[in-house]
Amino acid sequence: MQEIERKFLVNNLDFKKEASSSNTIRQAFISRHPERTVRVRQYGNRAFLTIKGKSSEDGTTRMEWEKEITIAEAKQLFAVCEDGEIHKERYLVQLEDFTFEVDEFFGENKGLIIAEIELSSANQAFPKPAWLGKEVTGDVRFYNSQLSKNPFSGFSDEIYNIP
Template identity: 60%
Template sequence: MEHLEIERKFLVRSDMYKQEANSQERIVQGFLNTHPERTVRVRIKGDAAFLTIKGKSNQAGTTRFEWETEINIAEATNLIDLCEEVILEKNRFLVPLGNHVFEVDEFLGENKGLVVAEIELQHEDELFDRPEWLGKEVTGDVKYYNSQLSKKPFKDWL
């Protein structure tokens, strides 16, 4: 199937990734739909905006359908006004390592204090280098999905 996203997700145990990052970008995103079978996301990332549809993850939580198209920022801003509950805000750091790039999201607002790293892979059992700041794997743990952070933010986990 085309448009498959294969990724693994980890907690981050130190801010050493900031020294290794080659770029940083602010992201604002909301969800028009967070049904368990599909999510529809609106994202403003720097000076670009996107509409993304994601399907249900496989049992391991590593693979799912993803379709994305660029939209203009005015459209995205209007759509964010229609989104569910909490709008996510985060700073994303891109950290190259070997043949891969880790996307490290430092959440802000109601999810402040949560830092998660994701790595996209070509196949589920692909090997990759693990930086020392990479912590516990949370791939497949639904509470770390952005769609769920918009419903039950990190600040409410206690």
């Protein structure tokens, strides 16, 4: 299955007023190879094993395969993951016919908030709320696989001010 998504920094916390729900996420990587990542994620009381292929040149499209697994299986897989976990709260914000997944990160990624939107095509038009900031689609620093080994705490303080 092809995943088409765009990713943005978030300017402020106004999105929380528009969120319909939120869930805590714990995730780690069995493999962070640039051409294929294998992720284990616990999302609330559910767990998933996800394989993602290499991103397109613009970073919008890649193959994604996901299978729900039990929490017990996820715990076993977390034990064999590479160092570095991601902890975040995911908020779902519905605007028109689109759902933004807004992730507020914790731990070494505290202070980072990213919104993602899945689309039917890379050029599909979608609403852009005022809290949506700079687009970072294709910027590998903002891939969760990279944030798990090179956290946001090591980024420049200017990251939100990049034109």
